[in-house]
Amino acid sequence: MIRHCSDNTIRMDHIPRLSEVLYVGLCRKIGKPTEVAIRRDVLDMKEMISRPVDNYEGIAAMNSGSYREGFRLKSSDIDTMYWFCRFKLITDISQSRIYNTSKHVILLMEDFDTPPGFVRLRLLTSPQNIFTISMCLAEFNGGVYMSGSLWREFYFQFHANDRYFQQKNIRNHGPCVTGVDGTLEFDQAACFASIYWPKQTRDWFDRCQRHTWPPVLVLEKILRNGFHCVPIGSKIVSTSNELEWRLSFSQAEQHLVCTMNHTQFLCYGLLKICLKEVINYRKEPLLCSYFMKTTMFWMIQLGHLIWLPNRLLDCFWKCFKYLIYCVYEGDFPNFFIPQNNMFINKMVADTRASLLQQLYQYYRMGVTCLLLSPTLKSILEPALSSPSFVLSTAEGEFISIADIDLCGMTEIFQIVIYCKHMVDIYLYLKSNDILSSFSCSPYQLLTLQYVKSDILVQLAFTVANNNSSCKYKNVYILDRVICNVLKLAGRLGPIYSLLFLALYYYRTAKYEKALHIIYLSKQRLSEDNIIYFNTVDRHRYIETVGNLPLSKRMNKAWVENMILNNNILYIEELCLEQYWSLQNGTPFLILSPNVMIELLSVLSHYRLGNRSQCLQSLTDLQTLLLCDDNVYALLETRDIAWQILGICQHIVGDLYGALQSYEVSLRQYQYNKIQEATLIRIECVKEQQHRIMQA
The missing domain is CATH 1.10.1410.40 (Poly(a)-polymerase, middle domain)
Structure with missing residues (x-):
């Protein structure tokens, strides 16, 4: 042996x-060939969907590192590179002619008198045009240069002042801002991009042609996409290395790994x-x-x-x-x-x-x-x-097909689309429609379908929040349009996406219709053939839905947490939680669909005066939280889950139970950052108890 x-x-x-x-x-x-291909395809599609919105906001983004390459090891961190579209990096001064200096900031890359792989970035436009980053500039040899060390500090302070990143234990690490989001470590680097390759890489290009690796088509794609400069100097001690920037070929490396x-x-x-x-x-x-x-x-x-x-x-x-x-x-x-x-x-x-x-x-x-x-x-x-x-x-x-779908679901459900304004929704939908006509892999098409469902939900509730000035007839027409949009989202998305229609029905006092949707959703979630939070009965899954098209499998058998955009009001009962979650830098509220079902069931029965059914739903919610072993309500959603139980108890008049539930919510890991909302609700309950005792 x-x-x-x-x-x-x-x-x-x-x-x-x-x-x-x-x-x-x-x-x-590490991953089977099909799984690795799915991971890459989904991330490719995510970047393509987001690109028009990024360009509109003037900031481009790219995932890099081992996570982007297809690894899902515990040590795989999420690396993201950002660059401002307004900044144009050139390698020869003659290239500046194609840019408009009133709109663009031109940086000339200089590689003389710098170590191999490092450059200095000389500013060719007036510093007055870029006041916001004027503190990152330094004079050197009669010119004005972008300082790598000052830029790094500027970017770190930008994150340090953001409430979202204040919760992530961020620190400077090399050219990146590093932090921890849950169990995943992330690196973010603010850099500059160029489509003009530096002279230092000519030997590499010749070597690739001699050895025929990477293949010609891949090499051409790499050259088209260009490279980046990241803010870190060489290890060689000198008077000017704080001005140095390192040439980064992360995008090229990504293509090479995929080859x-x-x-x-x-x-x-x-x-x-x-x-x-x-x-x-x-x-x-x-x-x-x-x-x-x-x-x-x-x-x-x-x-x-x-x-x-x-x-x-x-x-x-x-x-x-x-x-x-x-x-x-x-x-x-x-x-x-x-x-x-x-x-x-x-x-x-x-x-x-x-x-x-x-x-x-x-x-x-x-x-x-x-x-x-x-x-x-x-x-x-x-x-x-x-x-x-x-x-x-x-x-x-x-x-098996169950393993493949489990991988696809895990990747697709990590995509979170955050729309701040109606223009974002428009750009996402337009991008989705354009990409749907391209030649895509099955899981890329499924990614488009999932994202479209999510965007339609955000569109429907954004329109609902802006229709207060409509006349009676227009309100009726708009209501019908919103319902149709949410029904379409329910047909496109996973099982829980239909619950958004129930949310809207409750919000518009159509309680019977809301209960009908709740009943259908509860039935679907109770079946034994679903992929539920990354667990699946493979035999039952293959037997019942294995022969269905991929889009139908997602719609009938895939379940994950619901995501509520904190910029959008869904129902009044969660307004306080969304407000404080957003104030604490968390753009989304994450909660279990099972908890949402019981919340809507309690509220709808209560509004209809069905006291016995209301109390039964309340008991079901309490049993779910007390007896669940991190299956139907994952640990990261327990803060909002106990909060919702408290809200339901408070509404039906169980003040003592509500107080207990709010206190349990405070003891949970504050994933949704709603602790201020919880404290406000606790004070409200105590004041109400005090008034009752006084009476």
Whole structure:
């Protein structure tokens, strides 16, 4: 099984069976080919849908990093790059002729007398035209330059003054503002974009053509999309490095990762796992995942490896040896600009020697060093203990339609569309219609359908909030239009999207109709074939909806939390919660559809005078919260769930119960940031109790 080689290393990389077992195990851990493709397709579509709104607001955005590449590891953070459309970055002064200096801010990129991979940005337009960022400018050699360090501080202070980010423990990290949103870490970088490639990358372009990787079409796409400059200087100490900006090729890297076959992608993931769980485990990290990505680019482009599932261990081992070689040489060349040694002033004598010694120990162990990783050990151990343990690498043998849909639902339901104004709604709907005519993958079309349902709901309630001045006849027509829009949203969206129609019926005193919708929704949510908060009975799901079109599967069997835009009033009973949630920097109210059903049921029965049914719905809501084991009302929605129970108890006259529920709401994790609303309601209950006692 495992033999000793002449250099005393234990070898597994020559055993195809172990490579295939590792391939399948990593598919289950990192993602199968179809799942990774869905993740990328959905994020691509999200960016395309949002682009017209971003352009209208003058700010462009792009997701980058491992999350955008298709990884969903615990360590995968969400990286976002922002840049202002008004700023135009050029590499030659002759390019400035195509821009209007009264509308655009022109920055000339200068790369003389700067380390490879770094530039200075000289301002060519009048500083008076950009007063808002004038504090980021500095004089140097007779010119005015955009200071990377001052820009970084300006951007950080902008976030620090935002109530939304004040809750996220933000800090400066390299060129980014870093924080934590729930369990996910995020990085945001404000940068400048250019479609003109710098001279420093000409050798890279020639090398790509020589080695025919990436393919010509991908290379052309990379060149069309351009690059960015991010606000961080080189590690070389000098008088001007605070003015320096680093050339960033994140968008190009994203295309390169998407060009990888699945064995290459899993090898990249294997390097990332090894880095986190073996090399950097309980040590000060000297290597980062960007080095693993760069290693993959170099090894793929050189073309010396056979990237097949039964050669995965061999590919990993050769990548690992390249990494050791770079540490030994003290030179890790950037893939796009090899003259940029990314180890400069990072791998000094003592730290490099220590890291080299550590890596050499793993080299002596051979590929069995992977067993030091708990994740990889759990994958490889069964194959090491049983010579007959074999797994097929054919994707169809270890993935079902339920798994694929679960992946698609997880990705699509993370898309949140935030409309501040009617113009945003118009632009989103127009973008949606245009993109629907393009050639799209099935899950991209489903993303468009889901987003359209969401936008239609926001449109309906925005119009409802603005119809106070309508005449009687116009109100009737508008009411019918709003109902039709919400019915269409219910047909397009997931199961819970029909509840927005029930919300509108309750709001307009059509209580019987609201109860009918509530009954239908409750029936659907009680079926055993639904994907409910990332859990599914695979056999029942495939048996009942597996043969339906993808859009019907979402409409009949997909469930997630409801999202209420805090800029839009849905019902008066939640007005206070939405107001304080928005004041605390949270643009949305997130709540369980089961809780919404019981809320509307209690309120509708109460308005109709059906006291027994009202109290039964109230009991059902209380039972749901007391007996649920984080299934029907997830932990992040418990603050609003207990608040809603308190509101219902308060309305029916159970002041003691309402007070208890509000106090429980305060003890929950404040995901929706409604604590001020809770305190106001507590005071209201206490005042009411006091008046009763006085009477």
